[in-house]
Amino acid sequence: MIPIHSVTSDEYPNQETNPINSHEHRPDKPEEACGVFGIYAPEADVAKMTYFGLYALQHRGQESAGIATFEGATVHLHKDMGLVSQVFNEAVLEHLQGNLAIGHTRYSTTGSSRKDNAQPAVVETRLGSLALAHNGNLVNTLQLREELVKTNVSLVTTTDSEMIAFAIAEAVNAGADWLEGSIQAFHRCEGAFSLVLGTPAGVMGVRDPNGIRPLVIGTLPGNPIRYVLASETCGLDIIGAEYLRDVEPGELVWITEAGLASYHWSQKPERKLCIFEMIYFARPDSIMHNESLYTYRMRLGRRIAAESAVDADIVFGVPDSGIPAAIGFSQASGVPYAEGLIKNRYVGRTFIQPTQSMRETGIRMKLNPLKDVLVGKRVIIVDDSIVRGTTSRKLVKALREAGATEVHMRISSPPVTHPCFYGIDTDSQDHLIAATKSVAEIAAQLEVDSLAYLSWEGMLEATQEDTNSFCSACFTGDYPVAIPEQVKRSKLILEKVVV
Ligand code: SF4
Numbered sequence: 001m002i003p004i005h006s007v008t009s010d011e012y013p014n015q016e017t018n019p020i021n022s023h024e025h026r027p028d029k030p031e032e033a034c035g036v037f038g039i040y041a042p043e044a045d046v047a048k049m050t051y052f053g054l055y056a057l058q059h060r061g062q063e064s065a066g067i068a069t070f071e072g073a074t075v076h077l078h079k080d081m082g083l084v085s086q087v088f089n090e091a092v093l094e095h096l097q098g099n100l101a102i103g104h105t106r107y108s109t110t111g112s113s114r115k116d117n118a119q120p121a122v123v124e125t126r127l128g129s130l131a132l133a134h135n136g137n138l139v140n141t142l143q144l145r146e147e148l149v150k151t152n153v154s155l156v157t158t159t160d161s162e163m164i165a166f167a168i169a170e171a172v173n174a175g176a177d178w179l180e181g182s183i184q185a186f187h188r189c190e191g192a193f194s195l196v197l198g199t200p201a202g203v204m205g206v207r208d209p210n211g212i213r214p215l216v217i218g219t220l221p222g223n224p225i226r227y228v229l230a231s232e233t234c235g236l237d238i239i240g241a242e243y244l245r246d247v248e249p250g251e252l253v254w255i256t257e258a259g260l261a262s263y264h265w266s267q268k269p270e271r272k273l274c275i276f277e278m279i280y281f282a283r284p285d286s287i288m289h290n291e292s293l294y295t296y297r298m299r300l301g302r303r304i305a306a307e308s309a310v311d312a313d314i315v316f317g318v319p320d321s322g323i324p325a326a327i328g329f330s331q332a333s334g335v336p337y338a339e340g341l342i343k344n345r346y347v348g349r350t351f352i353q354p355t356q357s358m359r360e361t362g363i364r365m366k367l368n369p370l371k372d373v374l375v376g377k378r379v380i381i382v383d384d385s386i387v388r389g390t391t392s393r394k395l396v397k398a399l400r401e402a403g404a405t406e407v408h409m410r411i412s413s414p415p416v417t418h419p420c421f422y423g424i425d426t427d428s429q430d431h432l433i434a435a436t437k438s439v440a441e442i443a444a445q446l447e448v449d450s451l452a453y454l455s456w457e458g459m460l461e462a463t464q465e466d467t468n469s470f471c472s473a474c475f476t477g478d479y480p481v482a483i484p485e486q487v488k489r490s491k492l493i494l495e496k497v498v499v
Pocket of ligand 1: 212274275276277419420421422423424426471472473474475
């Protein structure tokens with residue numbers, strides 16, 4: 001058997017070390033897993049196009065970024081910690097020659113934040129190198145890991161993504177071609193996986209049988225037509241690619257010189273798109289179900305205005321994600337829309353701790369209240385979700401200090417009561433404020449005059465799609481892919497009590 005080993009970017013020349021180090025933090029917003037991008041276009045500068053695609057997908061992961069290109073059988077790889085604009089420059093991109101490329105922006109969900117865990121993951125097989133970029137999270141990682149270790153695979157990283165690559169390599173080395181080998185491997189994977197894979201022969205795009213994470217196909221104008229894959233349509237727009245369609249749940253698309261071929265590899269596809277992609281994660285200008293998410297989010301705002309009206313002088317959203325829902329709320333309720341908070345767009349994730357006195361001023365590094373808009377006003381503030389509630393509490397305090405006489409909070413999603421196991425960091429259940437507190441108790445903790453969440457029905461009906469075609473497990477605990485007990489215990493307080 002051919003030994004399988006993983007290739008790290010250190011094995012390739014022209015690496016520049018990024019000074020940004022890994023860090024621990026606990027999110028007060030659900031954190032997105034990753035963004036993926038793939039392109040087959042021998043006549044184009046595939047590395048540069050992937051760079052721009054990743055640039056548009058930066059909101060999906062800010063910890064590391066990477067691009068792998070294939071120049072015939074040779075793979076060029078560059079990945080490092082940091083933002084896309086920090087990891088790549090002209091000289092690095094110049095080195096990444098090839099006919100096809102895949103790229104990745106990462107936020108760590110499985111495996112800690114370190115350079116080895118950055119993607120694409122590259123492994124060697126009897127058919128040449130395989131590069132893989134993954135958005136999502138497997139729930140049977142432990143089992144898969146045990147199986148792979150038994151066959152003498154030496155795992156370099158701690159990510160589930162590398163294990164998918166190894167599972168494919170194992171099948172390929174046992175005699176399968178790229179397609180058969182990949183399909184065999186996908187049948188061993190449970191959970192959420194939207195993947196792009198690069199091989200010397202072509203680019204592959206894959207979604208798990210539930211299509212939990214998004215993945216779209218675009219075309220580049222010209223003859224022959226060339227194909228692009230991206231987590232969201234905003235990754236197509238930036239390079240002038242035209243949206244063609246989604247990769248379907250349980251579908252594999254194989255993009256080569258011959259064009260695009262489609263294979264339905266799963267016998268039981270059942271669409272369960274993550275509803276949080278629509279509420280918050282994906283960019284508002286991305287298209288899902290034939291409309292921008294901005295439009296969907298405005299509809300959420302209109303719906304919550306109908307469900308939980310309140311008398312006030314102005315309504316505004318928490319920038320940026322709460323703004324479309326606040327506009328919808330204003331349209332439906334007649335309460336004038338205003339800008340009550342200004343966001344500093346250049347903060348990013350700082351690695352320098354603020355001073356104690358700065359910390360006491362709360363959230364103002366990121367959001368600053370507009371005093372003359374707020375003073376003497378009864379305000380409605382609209383946000384997309386509350387995870388732990390710590391930021392919301394500081395925000396309410398800051399609005400009162402700026403002169404607001406009443407603060408009413410409206411949330412354009414239901415209470416988050418359960419953790420996500422499919423690639424979103426919603427924290428463990430014991431840190432989710434709505435897991436242990438009633439809405440009235442949360443309102444008291446946040447010190448708001450009133451608090452209302454959107455109903456679960458309202459959130460799903462506003463999609464104007466089949467309401468069964470979404471995962472909404474973090475609001476209900478009804479997980480579409482069964483979570484093994486061992487994995488569940490790590491995040492659920494209920495199980496912790498039983499243990
Ligand atoms: S549990 Fe929540 S965040 Fe996770 S995939 Fe389902 S809807 Fe999305």
